[in-house]
Amino acid sequence: MTISNLPTLPRHVVERAVRTAFAEDLGEAGDITSQATISPDATAIARISARTAGIISGLDCALAAFSLIGDGLVTEPFVADGAKIEVGASILQVRGNARNLLAAERTALNFLTHLSGIATLTHSFVLQTEGTTAHICCTRKTTPGLRALEKYAVRCGGGHNHRFGLNDAILIKDNHIAVSGGVRQAVEAARAFAGHLVAIEVEVDTLNQLEEALVTDVNAILLDNMDEDTLARAVAITAGRAKLEASGNVTLERVAAIARTGVDYISTSRITAASMPLDLGLDIEID
Template identity: 75%
Template sequence: MSASYPPALPRHIVEATVRRAFEEDLGQAGDITSQATIAPGATAVARINAREGGVVCGLDCAKMAFSLIGPGLEVQAYVSDGTTIEAGTDVLEVRGNARMLLAAERTALNFMTHLSGISTLTSRFVAETEGTDAHICCTRKTTPGLRALEKYAVKCGGGHNHRFGLDDAILIKDNHIAVAGGVAAAIAAARAFAGHLVAIEVEVDTLEQLEEALAAGADAVLLDNMDEPTLTRAVAITAGRAKLEASGNVTLERIAAIARTGIDYISTSRITMAATPLDLGLDIAIS
């Protein structure tokens, strides 16, 4: 069995994203509430605590926020990203200058609650596919500017990443097919253009289009908005000649049935766009 390593976020992405969040939240004057009410040298200890159970994600963003806000804050994480926790679990502790701690609080929590929500919902989708070979994948439907973080959160929840952008794989969709003149013509043009490391996937709406895509040599085929009997027939027709991805109207209630058709991948925007933030809070423990 090959090693399975945990997902990782590049530091430069985390730092740049947190800096943008600070520019938005702190403006030009900083946290004037803390400046008005707390002595410059006051110190505090605070903990981020889970008020509901879920899968933790975003610790690197929280730690970066407490690091960038100023010198002297000490941060200790009690869990790691991807950990399933129960309500009441302490996730992270931070101690040091109270003004800096409170100025970074909301930015740290915003990242953690949002990303943990995505990881938690993803884990629920993944659990529904247990016993099958189907992989749950995210899509390009992500919050602008947060795609790398949200796709990382999907992986922390046990899911897989689809392409990150328009530049890392070719996905021929219905509008491309309409302009290119058909499935076969679009695939042939893509094959002539693409380098040998670029995968070519095509979206189809019917089993007839699937046959055409297979004959044209597509590496993967996205089966759009097909019901379970049609997906089962698509798997039989393909017989391993290409990877098959199901997409469209993928819900928690339906995901298990889709997975049992024998499909390779199931992609859904729900895990990134419909995830409810996980309820995490920061409270002063000692002052």
């Protein structure tokens, strides 16, 4: 099984992340351990394999790490991003200059294990929504500097992306409402400000606020920290007049019940902020 319809990560995003990781790991002197112990013309073959089952994400970053580290490395991926893999599955083979291979190893694995962990946890949430119309979405709670990659990993797991930043959609939250004087005032001010292609979503805490939001020109309404009974009532009240997003305290144990209420979207920071890295290992053989 492989998740389809994945976006393409822009090359400059991948290379920027990998170069930043290299600068952090290699510093000014490079891999002094390999320089001290391995001949500069030594070659090797290495294979990255799965030690636990999961969903793969981050192959472009791993391939870029082995490419950008220097000359003399040839890579061969055996799976694609979005693929479901079992224990022992081969992910990627790399062969060539041993020093370069080992210098890039940790950076390649860091991206692969981290992003595959996000994809795997996302897929677990998605599976809980089967039979409903709800979509699992990520949030802006991402690792600084890695947002594009982590949101891509969510897509690899079958999830959907929320806004990427403060600049691509308007999300009016409780603090905006408090300062602006109310739900209606905030939405009307946002609509007067926004261009015709900018979506507007407003967060509500109560059904009374929901009623207020429904008489405004809003695209979506975020139902914050509501229990399942209240969410179901909100769906009935809305009757399709706006897209509804449930958020707040969304756990793997609870997400199926939330999905059954009829909401359109379920957003959770857990898939990016609380995922465990997928256990992948690189084993090397002398060539």
